[in-house]
Amino acid sequence: MTFRTHILIAAGGSAALLLGALFFQYVLGLAPCTLCIWQRWPHLAAVLIGVAAYALGLRALAFLGAGAAALSGVFGIYHTGVERNWWEGPTTCTSSSPGSVSADELFNQIMNAPLIRCDEVAWSLLGLSMASWNAILAFALAVVWLRAALMPRP
16 A cells, blocks of 8 residues: 555544544534543544645654544543543543532532533443544554554655
8 A cells, every 4th residue: 555545544534533423413413522522633633634644745744643643542542431430530521429519519510510421421332432432443543644654665
């Protein structure tokens, strides 16, 4: 496979993941949480990097594409950990135990809680959430980007 073929696969994969996320959001009605949105931005960057790398033929850009895809994968792992209660997520999109908060503070937390929580799985396939699938696929795309970057010159 050529450099440009690798770029098309890698950038096209990120574009497909973005389109899939938009499908789930706008067609199936699954609104994204904050961490879901965080996972989308690096894919958008990877698509834009892919356009530039394809047009200019610059192998160095493929390293940036790999970084963007890997960053989305890291966000996916973080989100998966929040969903599985391995660690706490951002206070803006997860629930927390009342602990030693007063009734007024608890009421304010409830009233200010986001409608879409990051610590609940909205959809899963084969026991893996969308965040988990994003992590797996994003890291696979990062490998394709790296293969493109490390290809010998023709």
